[in-house]
Every structure is written in structure tokens, then in C-alpha cells.
Amino acid sequence: MSSPKSDFLRTLTERGFIHQTSDLDGIDAAAKEGRLTTYVGYDCTGPSLHIGHLLSIIMLHWLQATEAGKPIALMGGGTTRIGDPSGRDSTRQILTTEKIEENKNSIKTAFNRFLTFGNGKLDAVMSDNAEWLPHLNYIDFLRDIGRHFSVNRMLSFDSVKLRLERDQELSFLEFNYMLLQAYDFVELNKRYGCVMQMGGSDQWGNIVNGIDLGRRLGTPQLYALTCPLMMTASGQKMGKTANGAVWLNGDLLAPYDYWQFWRNTEDADVERFLKLFTYLPMDEIAKLAALGGAEINEAKKILATEATAILHGREAAELAAETARVTFEQGELAESLPTVEISAALIDAGLGVLTAFGPEYAKLLPSTSEARRQIKSGGLRVNDKTVTDERGVLRVADLTAEGVVKLSFGKKRHVLLRPV
């Protein structure tokens, strides 16, 4: 197609969101008229979404911001009971319905910062396929939906093919996943006039199945749009911090740590990430991207603050930036660092360093054995002084003027112990 006429497609294209689409012209036209109602589905396999999901959420944001259509966030309350085999070597553990409900409620909270929900034409809605999938009748489903699926073709999909080639188990349960996801698309079309599904590039097959099913059932033309799988410039899969996944929920990953995650972006990724993970205008991004050498750190700080702001709010982002500035640039003690309160009696009696860093208190390290090893390689500091004696003890004399002890693991992770 020529250059896109809709703000929506132009934005996604210039910011690098688009990996694959069906019928670009059709999408463009629908976006221009504001009738591109679009959904993205989210599994409820974990307690929170993580940055792997962020691209699709931001795409929904742009959909709404450019007035291209109504965003639908679909919770996979039903499909999670089956388990998507895509990208999986082995069968997912089957979660209990209680666990799925719990995850779902926790996941939902992340969307409010990105989308405006309500009853208006372009207001976002949250749906849940547990509303319809559990009520399907097996025979009816086979007759109405199953007959449109060719097993020959299903076997050719990567998610299935890989398992078969490697002689890995693929249960009949999982084999049905793609039918249900296809059905979701059609159902959302009926309920909300949804005409497009977006997702990560690994979802392409599943999405196209929905389009095919729609055509066979006489549903209006449906569209697909996928975004690239996020990798860092050095080829690592994105989304890991030292402590695990980069969760979107603040109770699982504090705004400060989230800010740090973005601050540590590789040079080569800065421009790409500014486009994808912030709402900054393109000309401003171009300026930041032009920075070279050590100056690029300024761009990284802006990336971190902007990305944190759209998830946790401006105030939390500024606080994280300030905490980082005091800690890293002035080398001073920032009282807003993550703080663990301990009983004053522990300090009075003298608290062993190994224990203090361990899982019981600062939680910087998973075990005291690990703490011992880190001391040997010089990775632990108390009040910015490297710990050399694994038998060292924290005492009242170690408290700073602020009445805390600063424990550091590596150059980047700090925790304050505050006796109360």
C-alpha cells in the first residue's frame, strides 16, 4: 500500500510496532473511520503481566489515542484452562480455576494507566472468554465450529508441528486451543463489532485461524496485526531482571526497580525503545537518539522516566529518577531506596552480615551460602564499604545518621535496613 492515511497506522508504522498484518488497506480505512474495534487476548497464567505484554497494551493505547477504534482487553479466563501450546516445549501446568480467577483480578489492574474504560464509543472494555467458552456444548461446537477446521492444516502450524517433530507430547486438550481462540474472535465480533486482533508475532497463526473461521461463518471481514517479539540488540530475550520477570504490577516489581530496568537499556536499543515504550513525539526522540557516547545516558534516563510514568504515574517515576540520581550520581544515601524494617533488638544484639543480606531480611540474596560467596568476590557492601569478613556483625554503631544501615549487592542493588 501507499503510505497510511490513518493516524493509527502511521503511528504504529513509524514507531516500529508492526511485524505482520493482513490487508493493510482495509485496516487503514477502518481506522480512519474510527470503526477499527480491536482486541488483544491475555493469558491468566501468572499473577501479573510483564513487559512482554507491554507492546500490545501500548498498541491498544494508540488505537484509542488516535481514535481509530474501541480497544478490547480480553482476559483468557476460559482459554487459560486449556493452555496455549504456542512456543512451549511441554504442556503447561494446568491451573486451577481459583488460581486463574486470582491471576485475572491481579492482571486487570495494569490496564487503567494505558486505556480509558467506559461506555462511550471509543472507550475501552474488558471482556473475559470465561463468559462464553465454558458454556459451549461439545456436539454443537463440533458441528458449528469444528467442521470448519482442517486437521491437515492444524498439523502444519508451528505450535503443533514442532511438538510432533520433536516427539514431544501434545495433548488433545492443547490441540483444541486454536479453535477456541478463533471462536473468541468471532464471538467478540458479535458482541462488540470487533474486527481486528493484535498480538505478538507468535500469535499470527492463531489470529489468522480466527479470520478464516469468521469468513466461513459469514462474519464481516476481520483483520490481523502482530508486533515483533522483543529482543535486545545483543539478541537476548527481553524481560529479565536480576530478580526475575519485569512485572507490570507495582507490588511485584517496585517502580524504582522498573525504572532501573529501563535505565540499563543497551545503547543500541535506546532509540527503538523510546519509540515503542514511551509516548514522546517522534522529533523529540530523534534528538535524543542523536546523542552519542556517554551522553546517551541522558536519553536512557528519559526513557526510564517516561516508561515508568506511563505505567506507575508521573510522580512515582520522578521519585525513582531522583532516588537513582542521589544514589548513583552523588553516591549518597537516598532514603527513598527500598527499605526493610527490622526489629531494633536484632541490631542491639548484633546481626550477622550473612543473615542480614539473606532471604530473611534484606532479601538481596537467596541464601546465606550465596552471601558468603559474594563476599569472597567482593560483591557486598555495608554503608558503601566492601564486606571482607563473612563473620562480620552489624551493630548499633553501623547505623547512619538517618538511623539505617545501607546494604548493597553489586553496584546497582541497594536496600536500607531500618530498625524500629
Next chain:
RNA sequence: GGGGGAAUGUCCCGAGCGGCAAAGGGGGCGGACUGUAAAUCCGCUGCGUAAGCUUCGUAGGUUCGAGUCCUACUUCCCCCA
């Protein structure tokens, strides 16, 4: 139904004559160098502030001593029917 093979350090792959806390990778973490980057180099990578304790699919057995030998069971793969 019959025959053969395999399960190893709770991230993955993977060696392992009866003396093993168990080779080697990958990944991860720390240190050095830098810019809280990448690349590179070095170190660490079961638990325990000591003594020591607990690991090789599960349960028994042989032995001074078992990842290693024997028996049963579980799961997976291959061949035959």
C-alpha cells in the same frame, strides 16, 4: 503384547572404572575496564556464619563405602507385533 534404551547438580544441555559435592558447556551472578551500556578478561554458581548436612526419577537391597552393582515401580524414547 514382545524386545532394546534413557532419566544426573531443583534454569537448560551434558560427562561420570564402586571413594563424588560429582568433568565440561550454555545461562545467571559478582569483580576489573567503562558511562548504572555493549564487547572483553577474571572469579563464583547445593544448604549451613563452624562442625557438618543433604543431592543424581521413586522405593528397597548388596557393600566399610552406591550417581555408578542388584530388585521392583514410575515416566519418556526406539524397534517388532
